Amino acid sequence: MKVSRKIKVLIVDDSLLFRETLAREVGKDFGIEVVGTAEDPFMARDKILELKPDVVTLDVEMPKMDGIAFLKKLMPQYPLPVIVVSSIGKNVFEALDAGAVDFVTKPDVSKQGGMNSFINELIVKIKIASTAKVGSYKKDYEAARIVSEHGTDISNMILAIGASTGGTEAIYKVITAFPRDMPGILIVQHMPPVFTRLYADRLNNSCKLEVKEAQDGDLVKPGRVLVAAGDFHMRLAKGPTGYYVKCAQGEKVNGHCPSVDVLFDSVAEVAKDKAIGVILTGMGADGAKGLLNMRKKGAYTIGQDEKSSTVYGMPMVSYNIGAVAKQLPLDRIPQEICNHLSIK
CATH class of the missing domain: 3.40.50.2300 (Response regulator)
Structure with missing residues (x-):
C-alpha cells in the first residue's frame, strides 16, 4: 500500500x-x-x-x-x-x-x-x-483598465462573483480593472467577520466603484459593489424600487457562511438572464451548482482557468458540471465581462 x-x-x-x-x-x-x-x-x-x-x-x-x-x-x-x-x-x-x-x-x-x-x-x-500554485502567473493589471462607454442598459443587470483561497487578490484585480459605469456587483469571498469590512474598504479605496460590506436591505445599483459580510449569507431580492440584498446568519452551506451557492442561486431566481456569474480560484465546490443554476436560467457564466488559479477547485468543478460558458485566465475576465455588456 x-x-x-x-x-x-x-x-x-x-x-x-x-x-x-x-x-x-x-x-x-x-x-x-x-x-x-x-x-x-x-x-x-x-x-x-x-x-x-x-x-x-x-x-x-x-x-x-x-x-x-x-x-x-x-x-x-x-x-x-x-x-x-x-x-x-x-x-x-x-x-x-x-x-x-x-x-x-x-x-x-x-x-x-x-x-x-x-x-x-x-x-x-x-x-x-500545499496544493496551491505560487508565483507562476503574473500579469500587469494596471494596463487592463477599461474605458467606459456602455451600449447596454445596465440598470437591471447583476454581476455576481464568488471565490475562496487566492480570491482576495483575484477579485481585487478584476474589480480595480472596471470603469465606474458597471452594473451592480455582488461578491462572496470566503472570509471571517471583520475582515470582510476591511477588505471592502481596501477595494473601495483602490477602484472607481463604490464598495461596501453588505448590510441587510442595501440597494444593488450601478456603480456599487456589495461584499458579503463574514458569517452572513447574502441573497439577491427585488422589490418595487429595484434590486436589494437580504443578509442573514444561518447554517454553513458547503462548509461556508457566506456561501457562493446561496448567492448564485438567488441571482438565478431573481435576475435570470439579466445576470453574469463569475467563479474564481478556491478549494472545494462552493458556487458550482449555483453557477449551473444561473446558466440554466439564461445568465452568462465565466470561470477562471487552471493556469491563473491559485487553487483550481471551485472553477474546475464548475467547468466539469457544465456551469461555465467560457473559461478564461484572470487577466482576460474583466474585458470579457465588459464585452458582454457592450462596454468598450
Missing part, C-alpha cells in the same frame, strides 16, 4: 510559547510533519533553504524584519505557499498582496475552544496551501 508523503511545514513566530504550541498541535495531524521552527525572518530564510518546506506559517509582527517585508524579499527568489498568522488588521491584505496564499486569525485564548478552532482551521489551510 502506497503511503502519501506528509506535508512539510516550517513555523515562523517570535513567541517561543506560541511556536512550540503550533508545532506540537499541528504536528499531531497524520498528514503533516513540522520540520522546523524559526523565531525571525533571518532564521526562517536559512531554515527554508535547509529544510525545503512545502508550506510556511508566518507571523506578521516580528523583530528585525516584519512578515510583510520578509514576504516581499522571499517570494521573488523562493516562491512557496505561505499562510499568514495575524491579529485582525489591514496588514493581512498587504501580506496577501505580497504573495501569501491565505491567512488565519490568531486565537482569542479567553474564549473556550478558541485555540482548538484555530488549530483546526490552520491544519485545513495548510493542506489547501
